[in-house]
Amino acid sequence: MSQSPAARPHTRWGRTIGIALGAALIVGVLLLAFTWPAKTSTVHNIPLAVSGPTAQVAAITEALEAEGTFTVAPATDRADAVAQIESRDVYGAIVLSAPPEVLTASANGAALSQIFQAVALQVQSQANQAAAAGAAAAGQPAPPAVTVSVTDVVPLAATDARGAGLASAAFPLALGGMLGGVLVSLLVVGTWRRLFALGAYTILASCLIVAVMQGWYGALQGDAVLNLLAIALALLGTSSLIVGLNAAIGTAGIGVGAVITLFVANPISAAAQPLQFLPEPWGAVGQWFVPGASVSLLRDLSYFPAADALFPWLVLVGWASAGVVLAMIGHFRNQEVVHVEGALETDVVRAA
Structure with missing residues (x-):
């Protein structure tokens, strides 16, 4: 039976101060992550x-x-x-x-x-x-x-004359990928079931995003099927990374995947401004992560079909594949642990 609030022991002062400082530090990191690109941007090259x-x-x-x-x-x-x-x-x-x-x-x-x-x-x-x-x-x-x-x-298309819709797509894609990865990691048990859930989530979410961003808002242009594939890879690249890290290193992997996406990749994605505006070499580095590659690819597919889009396609496929591989590694590692534990229990029973 749970204790009433009045019956619970008070939190130690040291822990209370530590929690307050930690929360303030998180706010500071968030502030830096989302304001640093604009504060340090310069026009060059x-x-x-x-x-x-x-x-x-x-x-x-x-x-x-x-x-x-x-x-x-x-x-x-x-x-x-x-x-x-x-x-x-x-x-x-x-x-x-x-x-x-x-x-x-x-x-x-x-x-x-x-x-x-x-x-x-x-x-x-x-x-x-x-x-x-x-x-x-x-x-x-x-x-x-x-x-x-x-x-x-x-x-730009008349339906997105300021380009705001295309630029604003980056954060929802990153957040959507994180949300899918966290939910699948916490609520679905079993490697194959997790991979199936990731696939189903990716397909359904991508169809919804294309329907809204291209069919309703008109922010995306070009071939809807290619846009859907690009968005699906972007969502899968982030969500599979979180699921894979969770399978490989445990619950801490969820936090690692979220930090990579939100605090590292998103601020240098060059979604709201050209990559040349960011301090070198971070604009170019950002294109190696899912948020940067996905925004560049969607811009190419919508307005620059003559551009060479091979690199962002490869980046998205690479991250999605890495997440699936990590999930499989975690699966086989857990299987070995279960076998070892089972063998040890058998030996103990025999010895008894």
């Missing part, structure tokens, strides 16, 4: 293509790379620059034609669109200054002002 006359391309490349904001790649012409943007080799381009033009892709995020708007103004100012200086040197009147247009070659 954004891939940009430039096409035009050789001398002009060399001059603007030197100026842009000196700032450290951009990494410049050459483009033979406007069509080549567009192709590089569509394959996500670069995020934008400067076409030094007459008049100059800046190409961007709002599907990469609002922050990048704003940056390329500023680039257009900078190119426009430099072009007008150069034209005015040339005319003055030749003793001619100033030419008409040059206007640099900005063309969005990969725009």
